[in-house]
Structure formats: structure tokens, C-alpha cells
Amino acid sequence: MRIARVLTRLNLGGPARQVLASDPVLRERGHRVVVFTGRPERGEGDLADQLRAGGIEVREVPGLRRGLGAVLRDDRRARRFLEAAFAELQPDVVHTHASKAGVIGRAAARRACPGAGRVHTFHGHVLEGYFPAPVSAMLIRVERKLARSTHRILAVSEATRADLVRLGVAVAGKIQVCPPGIRLDPFLHLALARGASGAPAVSGEKPTQSLRRAHSIPRSAPVIGVIGRLAGVKRTVLAVEVFGAVAAEFPEARLLIAGDGGERPRVEARIAQLPPDMARRVHLLGALDNVVPVHEAIDVLLSTSSSEGMPVAMIEAAAAARPVVSTAVGGVPELVQNGITGLLAVDRDGLAAAVGGLLGDVDDRLAMGRRARTRVQERHSAGALADRLEAHYEEVLRSVHDKAEPQGS
Incomplete structure (x- = not known):
């Protein structure tokens, strides 16, 4: 046809x-x-x-x-x-x-x-x-x-x-x-997130970690990712605030923000309000044609949107075996099974607690990532x-x- x-x-x-x-x-x-x-x-x-x-x-x-x-x-x-x-x-x-x-x-x-x-x-x-x-x-x-x-x-x-x-x-x-x-293949080929020692979680898998090297991020440092347009509905400023709360508990934590848009000045202003050492650990990557390196570098994908249909970035994260922490809006609960393939929350404190919990519990994080990968392979290729x-x-x-x-x- x-x-x-x-x-x-x-x-x-x-x-x-x-x-x-x-x-x-x-x-x-x-x-x-x-x-x-x-x-x-x-x-x-x-x-x-x-x-x-x-x-x-x-x-x-x-x-x-x-x-x-x-x-x-x-x-x-x-x-x-x-x-x-x-x-x-x-x-x-x-x-x-x-x-x-x-x-x-x-x-x-x-x-x-x-x-x-x-x-x-x-x-x-x-x-x-x-x-x-x-x-x-x-x-x-x-x-x-x-x-x-x-x-x-x-x-x-x-x-x-x-x-x-x-x-x-x-x-x-x-x-x-x-x-x-x-297209799931580029994400399915990524190694699982790192174990507590910073080594690959699965024997034989060799992540390139090119994005971590480019930004001098230690392999042992926990990394939170945000992927999407910098638009009001995405509430990326809230993501920066969530990171501020998490980074107080995890001094090595980094935040990678992949995307661009009209909200960038507000996001940059909010980053500038963080303590200087914390602000240096936020990396604005701009709009990227290829987000595979972002998913490879992160441990958890964070979404703070006020409205969503069914976010492709979350499907990508699941295929990469990275759990998602998100607001429970739109079709997100149909994609992210709360407590099974990721965690859902409603406000800054809840999101920060969910992210911190996953960063602090490697076994739980890896298990959620594996379950998420299996689920999207069946449904979202x-x-x-x-x-x-x-x-x-x-x-x-x-x-x-x-x-x-x-x-x-």
C-alpha cells in the first residue's frame, strides 16, 4: 500500500x-x-x-x-x-x-x-x-x-x-x-548498570562509557539522566531540584540532561542556584541525535513531567536495562510498573527518595533494569x-x- x-x-x-x-x-x-x-x-x-x-x-x-x-x-x-x-x-x-x-x-x-x-x-x-x-x-x-x-x-x-x-x-x-x-537493538546491546565496585554487572560485557570519559565522570559515580525537550511540561527545573536533594546524600552523583528548548534559561538559572560543587556535577548536553551514550552512562532515568503520552525515552531506558523514576502521569504507569521495573512518585521529595533508594541498592536497581528490558522487548520493538x-x-x-x-x- x-x-x-x-x-x-x-x-x-x-x-x-x-x-x-x-x-x-x-x-x-x-x-x-x-x-x-x-x-x-x-x-x-x-x-x-x-x-x-x-x-x-x-x-x-x-x-x-x-x-x-x-x-x-x-x-x-x-x-x-x-x-x-x-x-x-x-x-x-x-x-x-x-x-x-x-x-x-x-x-x-x-x-x-x-x-x-x-x-x-x-x-x-x-x-x-x-x-x-x-x-x-x-x-x-x-x-x-x-x-x-x-x-x-x-x-x-x-x-x-x-x-x-x-x-x-x-x-x-x-x-x-x-x-x-x-529501534531497540542499540540499547539491548548495552551492559547492565555497574555493581558497587564500579565493574560491569555482567561478566563479558564491556561498556565503552565514552560519555563518562568525555565529562570526567568516575565509573563508580552514580549518574541520573534526564532526556527530553526543555519545555514547561517536562518540568526540568524540578529535575534539577530532585538532583540537589539526591546529591546531598550521594556526593559523587552526577546529572546528565539531554535536550534543548525554550526552558533552557530557567534550567540554567536553577543550576546556578545549587552549591558550586553540586552545580559542577550537572551536565547540559543539548539536543542529541544519538542518545545511546546517555543511557549507557546513567544508572537511573528521571522524568518530572506534568503530562505524557507514553514516553519513548522510558522505552529506551528500559531496553538499556535502566530503571525509571517518574511522576505517575498519562501513560507512564502503563509502561513503568511501580516497584517492578521502576518507581513512581508525585513530588520532589518522593522522586528524590525513589532515586536515592535505587542508587543505594545496586541489587534492586539491576533487578528492575533486567525486568524492564524483558518487558519492552516483548511490547515495544x-x-x-x-x-x-x-x-x-x-x-x-x-x-x-x-x-x-x-x-x-
Whole structure:
């Protein structure tokens, strides 16, 4: 089948990493996949070349960019470009991801290829808590309208699906859960976290520890990692505060922050407020195309977000056999089994206690990491995601053959 995928940008975030995993697999199975995308913002990174290296055609859409601040002229330009591209490609399926690409891509599909199946994925949502109440209400109305002309709506977690139903975007039967999948191999090959002596935990495994060497971090030092955009919803300032509490108990502890974004000045200001010796042990790495070295270097992944769908960084950490400590938001509890593959908490003190507990108990930390690795291998591989998407597309195409337009929700 011919699949047109539309994303606002191929940055280092979860949606792009999932596309990087699934689409080369779909191509190997004989499908033609064309990815349409805008340009990432400064500091976000860009996975377009990696996707092209996997044999996927990537087309840049002029004017396609995120946010309500994008001028209507740009939105119209992006829609006209997609209409022309869809008319030429005549895809069997148009699959859009996240809000802006979802609005523009589905509108273009209805005009240019009305016979194509229209699929949209919510990777979490911005319908509550991101914008003032009147703006949120407007976005909900838009999504409700779009849902009526979308053949299938996908959510990355049960929690995201429940939110969409609660907000009246669509009825439960129209929204299917499609958990993320990523390329696991680079992470599965990493050695387990170090034992108390600083030696590899498993005989024969030889971690390179290049990131530790680059930042002069002793192999015996406990390292906490934070991976994600420096955006308000990620609450990276809170992560710095959690580290401050943990570092008071573990004087050698380090914090690695991989990501960039608009919150960077606030994060830097909060780091500067730490005691000088503690502040020197926080390393801002910026946006990284390859986060494997980060997962290799850390002992625990920390997430302090106020909202999540199902975070790809946590899947990566699990594949690397690193336990996660996180706020219990969105789909996180579906991914992190509290007390089994990681720990969940609600505030700074709880997060700090959880991190400190894992750093202080090597056996428990390693056991959680092993269980996490086993679990994601079964559920979140690139092949598993491709299987799920292929099944959804085939069901949608059968439905489209039966009716010209989907029934309203």
C-alpha cells in the first residue's frame, strides 16, 4: 500500500523516533512510505537524514510548523502543498501525527484523495493544561470536528484514550490504543548498570562509557539522566531540584540532561542556584541525535513531567536495562510498573527518595533494569509497532471500501 505520513517536524521527540523505527520495516514489507514534515525548531535536532538512510522518502512541507503562533498564510501554504502532493501520490492511507499536522494533513487528504483512509495518532495531547481555557476549548471543538471525518484515531496509551473520550473528542469505540515501538537493538546491546565496585554487572560485557570519559565522570559515580525537550511540561527545573536533594546524600552523583528548548534559561538559572560543587556535577548536553551514550552512562532515568503520552525515552531506558523514576502521569504507569521495573512518585521529595533508594541498592536497581528490558522487548520493538500499524491500515482500508465517509462519533 501507499502510505503518506504527516508530522509537524522530525525532531528528537517520540513521534519521530517511532517513525524512524516503523517505516523502514513497512518499506521492507513492500509498502511505499512517504513522510511529509516541516522543519524542526532550533535546538530540537533533526532525524530526517536518518530516516532517508533507512530508504524512506522525506519531503519538506513549506510553512508546516508547530504552535498557534504560526500565521494562517503558512498553514494555507502547507495545506496547498500537501493537497498537490497527495493528488500526485494518491496514497491508500494518510496517517497524521499530533495537532498541527493532524489539522492540516487531514484537511488536505479530504480534498485531494477522499478515497484514502485517514488515520490520526494522539501522542499525548495539548487539549488541557497547555493553553488558556478559551484556547483549549477551541482546540477540543476542532478535534471533535476532525474526528468525525477520520476513519481511525489512535492513542499511544490507555490514559490518552481515556482523556480523549472524557473530553468528547470521539466515542471509545472509535479510538484504538497503539503503543509506541522503537529501534531497540542499540540499547539491548548495552551492559547492565555497574555493581558497587564500579565493574560491569555482567561478566563479558564491556561498556565503552565514552560519555563518562568525555565529562570526567568516575565509573563508580552514580549518574541520573534526564532526556527530553526543555519545555514547561517536562518540568526540568524540578529535575534539577530532585538532583540537589539526591546529591546531598550521594556526593559523587552526577546529572546528565539531554535536550534543548525554550526552558533552557530557567534550567540554567536553577543550576546556578545549587552549591558550586553540586552545580559542577550537572551536565547540559543539548539536543542529541544519538542518545545511546546517555543511557549507557546513567544508572537511573528521571522524568518530572506534568503530562505524557507514553514516553519513548522510558522505552529506551528500559531496553538499556535502566530503571525509571517518574511522576505517575498519562501513560507512564502503563509502561513503568511501580516497584517492578521502576518507581513512581508525585513530588520532589518522593522522586528524590525513589532515586536515592535505587542508587543505594545496586541489587534492586539491576533487578528492575533486567525486568524492564524483558518487558519492552516483548511490547515495544520496531517490528511490533509495524505489525500494529499494518493491521490498523488494513482494517481502515476494508472500512473505506464499505463506505465513502466514516460515520460521525
